[in-house]
Amino acid sequence: MTQNFGICLIEDDEIVGEALSDRFMLEGLRCDWFKDGSSAIAALRQQRYDAVVCDIQLPDIDGETVFATLKDMAVDLPPFIFTTAYGSIDRAVNLLKQGACDFLTKPLDVRVLLERLDKLFEHGQPAVGPGLGLGVSLSMRHIESLLPRLAARSGSILITGESGVGKEEVSRAIHRLADPESQQPFVAVNCGALTETLLEAELFGYVKGAYTGASRDKKGCFELAHGGTLFLDEIGEMSPGMQVKLLRVLQDKEIMRVGGDAPIHVDIRLICATHQDLKHLVEVGRFREDLYYRVHVVHVHVPPLRERRDDILWLARKFLAQNEATHHESCTLTSEAEWALLDYPWPGNVRELKHCLERACILHDTTQMTPQMLFGQAETQTDTAVAAAVLDNSGSLGDYLNQCERKYLENRLIANAWRIGETATSLGIGRKSLWEKMKKLEIEPPR
Template sequence: MTHKKLLLIEDDLILGESLVQRFELEGLKVIWLRRLAEAQLQIDSPWGAIVSDVRLPDGLATEWYAQLPAACRQLPWYFLTGYGSVNDAVGALQAGAREYLTKPFDTEKLVSAVMEVLSSHLEVATTVLGISPAMRRVEELVHKLSKQKTSVLVSGESGVGKEVVAQMIHNLDLRSKKGAFVAVNCAAVPDSMMEAEFFGYEKGAFTGSHRAHKGFVERADGGTLFLDEVGDLPASMQAKLLRVLQERCFFRLGSERTTHSDFRIIAATNRDLYADMLAGKFREDLFYRLAVIRIEIPPLRDRPEDIRWLTELILQQITAEQGTPIAMSELFLRDVMARTWRGNVRELRAYLEHAVVMSDSGILDQPMANRGTAQPGNGSVTTPPGALPSLHAVVEDAERGHIRKALGHCDGSLGKTADALGISRKTLWEKMKRLEINA
């Protein structure tokens, strides 16, 4: 398996042998070479990662690295360097290398870094979004998009996994390894802080700005900017975002110097953004800039094949976190399969976590409704016959109903709804998330 194969280029016999032994303890297959000429003959092999000394008997590894094809430089490279060649190593980082360590270095730090990146590559290689035909088609499209820098608009109901799809596109994109996945919830950023949070600011740009701050756009340089609930961006911010997408440059607040940022943009929405555009609520030019490729994720109730698969997957994750085996009866599974899951995967996960907590035996043997508990996300209080609901449950139910009524009155606009309720948009978003309310 390629993710288990490590290339080590090191001419120091003692250090080389020590690293080979240490990496083999982690289960890696290590090929140890001592010259650049030897490495040149094997560089095209499918390596999981490469660890190389900078100064070798027949040249500088960093100079050789800079001349390699892009596919080779996109592999995880780790350079080992003495103090005299730090500048060479820094140059390699700027060209795309993962990291450099100055001798003498902490071997465990190197091993940990290499194993972490190999594990993440393995996770990406085995990731699937679902077993239903619909999600298989989405996954095929994700793999195609990962090879391009095209803008993507992911749509679907709240909780279907839009950010999971965006993260998968980013993880599969070899170019994104140089940059971060920067996720922004547009509905949770206060209007007054939009420009500062997106574009950053210089020290002293406004009262309270005691130090320079990188914004979302700058932090996404070389990676992916994920804009969740992009339909909630105010009109002024839509125009500024459009300009950044066109020019790939912007000004920090308080700066006269242009800052460049090269990133892929993936946007997500649970609204009909095309309808918003036709209604004049969303800029047409920005819509077509964002929606070069559109991915529609169907709700969980329309892909029942995924419910059982997700249930087993989530319970495996809970088992791994808690270290305690968890089993479920056929009765419990039939109940899970029969529910509509209006909150989609997010609601399913909350339901299973709640069921595990309430289980005393480590076996999920009956539906939660039979235990006299509230069903997460159903918007009503469920109690055993003759029992009174808790005051907290009643208050939450009333708050949930009033927010839904306000959203309907304001045509789903979070900004207008927040104003009508006398709270900030960030507070409204947090309440909606806690009460599992779909916009």
Template sequence: MPHLLITDDEQATRELIAEIAVEEGYTVAQAGDIRQARIQIERHKPDVLLLDMTLPDGNGIELWKRLALDDCQVVFITGHSSADSAIEALRCGAVDYLTKPISLRRLKTILADLKTAAPAAKRPAAEPGKDAFSRIVGSSPAIQLFCAYVEKVAPTQATVLLVGESGTGKELAAEAIHLSSTRRDQPFMAVNCGAISPNLIESELFGHEKGSFTGADRQHKGYFEKAHGGTLFLDEITEMSMEMQVRLLRVLETGRFMRVGAHEEIVTDVRVVAATNRNPEQAVAKGTLREDLYHRLSVFPLVLPPLRERENDILLIADHFLQALNKEYGTTKRFAEEARQAMVSYAWPGNVRELRNYVYRSYILADDVIEGNFNSFSLESHSTGWGSEITVPVGVPLADANRQLILATLKQCGGVKKAAAEMLGISLKTLYNRLEEYDAHTDVDESSSSVR
């Protein structure tokens, strides 16, 4: 099944094209600007690219020239219908171009033609597991063991529950499971349950019929329908309402669902990989995760190791990010030994995501050598004087105000309890007692108190 990336700054245009493309047999990803397009291309190289010539953060044609995507066919979209724009598009290797407002008939014709000619439709199926772990960098025992478990569970149809701190790479792990499975040639779709409005999540997951609610001006297919035959990654599963958890459980048990406003069930063949950055058993105890759904999702639970448990991988990952930036911008920047030592000694409470941001920020600031004097933790050392504030309404009980202050201070200190206790002017024992009262001691890493 060929993969299509739609890059256009108009959301309505993207969604309309996406619905038509899915009906034409494509898997689809969307991007609203160049930055998002690069992210989507890194996740899944497209066979066909629909690319707006003018984007908020740059020129679509210049992006296409820099990408150098082999075996990818591009169709440019332009808001200015002219011979010059058409010639410019074709000179850049476009197979066709579309003008706004887009003709749906012409769009369907182009997509049908490209599907027939798309390299993805002609390539033999990839070998199981091939390149599945190409984006998971590391050689530490912790990450090697994790990858070994992924290789074991991927060929099965078991649902997987990924548990790990924010920034540990849960979506990459879910994608590795998909690419190592027999579903690797079918859609992989990721949904952040915490980022979707509670009023919309039912429609997003299961779809809706035209006229089923105000604003539903056409039929909409949900993720369970779009991901048919493939893998659906549900991130932040504990942020889903209890009512939606009941519906999700039923789909997992029966393989059937109904669109909002529909009366007939739809059969779906989707493998679900769920994820949470919380302790799932504690979430069950707190009532934010149904116990029956927890057991249904955790047929095969996997815990992603935090970066502090992958000490040998820190420099490998940092070098990986830096090499990618050097390649993209044609530079040869490198880390000074001081910076390398500092990275290894830091706790990285934000895990791989924080390390990636540090490398990017340091790359921007450096000329040729990335020194150790401007990094994420040197900024943090000055943060106590920046006057971070929390707002407590008048009349809030003192105990609640204390709770907000303690947890906010702990967060600002990156989870380091000793530093938070010193900032608050209380003993470390008192801080531990307070956290136990708040039942928050599992939300902040225990081992980080030994750092510094």
């Protein structure tokens, strides 16, 4: 463990806590030691750590409650390793199902704990500052783990994904990591929103008298982004003529203002984004192959929201918290509203989710949001899906009932963050019965 990874240690036992914190520091790890759950929660909301080692039995609240509270707050959690002298198989399984990384019993074998941590840090980079806040799903956590390496290098980055998935948010996260003190510029341009002539003037600037209305010299986005990051969104919409000019700039690292004759040196980090398949555009002759290889040095694909459902409620709570901070209006989601959000396919992805919540907050003066307020209709998406299944008489009654039950249980499990005990209680059945139903319906918890 040669890198300066950060550990959040939550342990009320003075002897165990002091021994572990000393050992972590000897191993070259940063360690913040908290003796109760409340202070640890406050720290984890403000500071980013690479792992948490948490005792179950704490003086104020138990470790399981610490974990659940942070998840409910939509905090971007690092891997949790739980420790306890009161180990039980059921509790360990429950914690792992909730998303914990590991569960160790006391007396601790420090060697085993260090091996677990070493495994976690094997392919990662030390956390710096607050979390990036891109999501809690495995796919978004994987993207976050890549970004520090990308930020440390100045090569071109291509971000792909459907419209609204958050490509610009990823680019801004890279910029924040590269410039933690916010000293460098970040300039974003939508290439699909401007004609070729306007885009050239926007990117490269112009000199006075270059064309009618050019009454003064104007810097372009390349000059404005000098020393920082230039984000070119929808680069697939760029015309062939502009592609040639962009390629020349990337090769020479110089731009020429429209109407000017003096080259201007620029030093930028270029991040491009598109919802299109650039390789296919190259094959059909709509995108230059040489430019493709210039911008495709590193490729980051952001999956659509429907493929990372774990992010839906996390993002929804994040947007509602932002609305509360801006407008001082507190609002939460009913359990039915959460199920409706989870069941909706979100063709507009994160952008559509954000606008859906903004619209509901504007139109409804309430502290609790219902499905009807969110979607503006009397029936939820689950109702629509069930109605469609009723009309489909191609299968047997048993198949139809299994389909409905599976969908219902999956929504309940996701709404409860896959906490088996809480889900079983909300359903009015025992944990064993829920496990049996999950096995029968082939419902697998996320890994």
